[in-house]
Amino acid sequence: xxxxxxxxxxxxxxxxxxxxxxxxxxxxxxxxxxxxxxxxxxxxxxxxxxxxxxxxxxxxxxxxxxxxxxxxxxxxxxxxxxxxxxxxxxxxxxxxxxxxxxxxxxxxxxxxxxxxxxxxxxxxxxxxxxxxxxxxxxxxxxxxxxxxxxxxxxxxxxxxxxxxxxxxxxxxxxxxxxxxxxxxxxxxxxxxxxxxxxxxxxxxxxxxxxxxxxxxxxxxxxxxxxxxxxxxxxxxxxxxxxxxxxxxxxxxxxxxxxxxxxxxxxxxxxxxxxxxxxxxxxxxxxxxxxxxxxxxxxxxxxxxxxxxxxxxxxxxxx
Amino acid sequence: xxxxxxxxxxxxxxxxxxxxxxxxxxxxxxxxxxxxxxxxxxxxxxxxxxxxxxxxxxxxxxxxxxxxxxxxxxxxxxxxxxxxxxxxxxxxxxxxxxxxxxxxxxxxxxxxxxxxxxxxxxxxxxxxxxxxxxxxxxxxxxxxxxxxxxxxxxxxxxxxxxxxxxxxxxxxxxxxxxxxxxxxxxxxxxxxxxxxxxxxxxxxxxxxxxxxxxxxxxxxxxxxxxxxxxxxxxxxxxxxxxxxxxxxxxxxxxxxxxxxxxxxxxxxxxxxxxxxxxxxxxxxxxxxxxxxxxxxxxxxxxxxxxxxxxxxxxxxxx
Numbered sequence: 001x002x003x004x005x006x007x008x009x010x011x012x013x014x015x016x017x018x019x020x021x022x023x024x025x026x027x028x029x030x031x032x033x034x035x036x037x038x039x040x041x042x043x044x045x046x047x048x049x050x051x052x053x054x055x056x057x058x059x060x061x062x063x064x065x066x067x068x069x070x071x072x073x074x075x076x077x078x079x080x081x082x083x084x085x086x087x088x089x090x091x092x093x094x095x096x097x098x099x100x101x102x103x104x105x106x107x108x109x110x111x112x113x114x115x116x117x118x119x120x121x122x123x124x125x126x127x128x129x130x131x132x133x134x135x136x137x138x139x140x141x142x143x144x145x146x147x148x149x150x151x152x153x154x155x156x157x158x159x160x161x162x163x164x165x166x167x168x169x170x171x172x173x174x175x176x177x178x179x180x181x182x183x184x185x186x187x188x189x190x191x192x193x194x195x196x197x198x199x200x201x202x203x204x205x206x207x208x209x210x211x212x213x214x215x216x217x218x219x220x221x222x223x224x225x226x227x228x229x230x231x232x233x234x235x236x237x238x239x240x241x242x243x244x245x246x247x248x249x250x251x252x253x254x255x256x257x258x259x260x261x262x263x264x265x266x267x268x269x270x271x272x273x274x275x276x277x278x279x280x281x282x283x284x285x286x287x288x289x290x291x292x293x294x295x296x297x298x299x300x301x302x303x304x305x306x307x308x309x310x311x312x313x314x315x316x317x318x
Numbered sequence: 319x320x321x322x323x324x325x326x327x328x329x330x331x332x333x334x335x336x337x338x339x340x341x342x343x344x345x346x347x348x349x350x351x352x353x354x355x356x357x358x359x360x361x362x363x364x365x366x367x368x369x370x371x372x373x374x375x376x377x378x379x380x381x382x383x384x385x386x387x388x389x390x391x392x393x394x395x396x397x398x399x400x401x402x403x404x405x406x407x408x409x410x411x412x413x414x415x416x417x418x419x420x421x422x423x424x425x426x427x428x429x430x431x432x433x434x435x436x437x438x439x440x441x442x443x444x445x446x447x448x449x450x451x452x453x454x455x456x457x458x459x460x461x462x463x464x465x466x467x468x469x470x471x472x473x474x475x476x477x478x479x480x481x482x483x484x485x486x487x488x489x490x491x492x493x494x495x496x497x498x499x500x501x502x503x504x505x506x507x508x509x510x511x512x513x514x515x516x517x518x519x520x521x522x523x524x525x526x527x528x529x530x531x532x533x534x535x536x537x538x539x540x541x542x543x544x545x546x547x548x549x550x551x552x553x554x555x556x557x558x559x560x561x562x563x564x565x566x567x568x569x570x571x572x573x574x575x576x577x578x579x580x581x582x583x584x585x586x587x588x589x590x591x592x593x594x595x596x597x598x599x600x601x602x603x604x605x606x607x608x609x610x611x612x613x614x615x616x617x618x619x620x621x622x623x624x625x626x627x628x629x630x631x632x633x634x635x636x
């Protein structure tokens with residue numbers, strides 16, 4: 001098995017799933033009659049908040065890691081991130097017994113830094129600009145020979161994230177639709193590929209905060225757009241699509257729904273209160289879209305990917 | 319099947335489980351490697367926060383309800399409570415198609431009142447004293463002929479709560495110990511009875527906040543004691559043991575551990591952060607005891623009952 005250099009095929013995703021199975025949890029699918037009643041639909045929540053490192057990111061990072069050769073792997077894994085992807089790369093490296101080098105902005109929350117260090121990663125601090133992050137990472141890679149794992153614009157990462165929808169489609173029969181949030185588009189691309197390969201009749205919709213609607217505008221205009229603000233509570237969705245993820249979504253996605261900050265918060269609270277599980281604000285975006293658009297979702301069996309559960313309990317929005 | 323008038327037997331608990339199965343969820347058992355590492359033990363969390371009405375109370379209330387005759391049942395169910403037991407009685411009545419009469423203190427949180435009303439219960443307000451609650455309830459019972467369902471000092475309720483440990487013992491092999499929090503003692507009594515009947519070698523320990531240590535002092539002294547304060551974050555555990563629950567615990571329980579408020583909060587936070595599930599403060603008391611007493615729990619396979627997940631998101635302790 002070697003790194004993927006083109007859009008993952010059905011066989012690529014199947015091989016990926018087999019390869020990463022020892023490194024990930026097969027997360028449960030939960031239902032909630034109170035939320036179904038509110039939505040007028042049957043919702044099946046794929047709980048990646050219970051995934052290792054608390055987010056689906058473990059799937060993509062571990063796939064990128066296992067596809068490296070022994071020699072490449074021994075030099076280590078590298079990335080720049082202050083979020084779930086950093087922890088996913090760090091834990092993948094730890095499980096494979098190789099070094100991880102993580103570039104983090106100086107202002108990253110102490111808790112996230114500590115969690116990443118707890119997985120044994122070596123952390124290099126830099127200024128909080130994209131330029132500083134990229135140049136610092138380049139120096140680390142030059143010095144160590146480690147392999148950079150991009151958080152989403154990478155076919156290995158996309159194939160890894162695709163295993164989440166694959167499991168959901170295996171565990172729930174007769175789904176009409178799948179929904180997921182759109183940030184950089186890695187999860188969304190993997191989701192739509194798995195639906196096309198493993199359940200061709202299933203419609204796939206993305207959901208995005210109005211405040212960071214780059215994917216919506218990119219699909220509307222046919223040109224890759226970027227966000228001008230990052231002013232959303234859904235902090236996992238502030239990134240822009242990459243060229244690879246845009247390409248896949250442009251071909252395959254059935255649509256993207258936009259939701260307001262108030263709608264996100266309301267959906268997040270509904271999940272916390274009725275399902276008794278902890279999800280990140282980003283996770284609530286698809287449910288917000290489902291509640292906003294009964295004309296699309298009512299009466300349907302809908303798979304909803306809950307992407308992660310890493311929230312700062314000292315800064316809850318309630 | 320008729321109401322139980324003596325300590326539930328093994329056959330009583332088996333019959334109870336069969337009778338209430340259509341009215342309750344069989345809740346999942348979760349594990350968490352990060353918490354196991356911290357505790358040095360293998361912990362199996364029985365998630366009653368995912369139970370109907372968000373708490374184990376549904377088991378006991380529904381058993382008390384189904385054991386009534388048709389004629390008794392038609393006159394309705396009654397109780398005084400502002401908490402999970404009120405909702406459990408209300409939902410049991412709704413599922414059986416009979417009326418529920420709930421006496422609530424005027425200062426009960428609006429959200430709890432609304433939740434109970436949403437199950438179709440008729441609510442009567444009274445002053446927030448035990449005397450007012452009892453006299454108001456008596457008037458309601460006199461007027462309607464409804465049956466009062468005590469929240470814990472009732473053999474039907476105890477047999478219902480016993481089904482929780484019964485399920486946990488069925489679903490996890492080779493447990494060494496069971497732990498649960500002690501409030502009025504209904505859950506604890508049911509837990510110890512199920513352990514004695516279905517897994518005789520398993521030790522059973524209670525856990526209680528230092529601030530409301532009536533059960534600890536009752537067992538030490540051999541006399542039913544009461545709390546002089548209710549000054550604990552574990553609001554589900556402020557009640558005193560009743561005579562029936564004290565009698566069972568005195569015969570059967572292997573011990574009670576006391577924990578401080580800081581230890582409760584720390585254990586609660588650990589479960590929220592690492593397991594990504596929402597639990598009430600009362601649920602965290604057994605884990606706090608396990609972390610405090612490695613000399614008892616380290617190296618053991620321990621079942622931990624997480625009692626409920628109804629917290630007010632506007633008043634979180636973080």
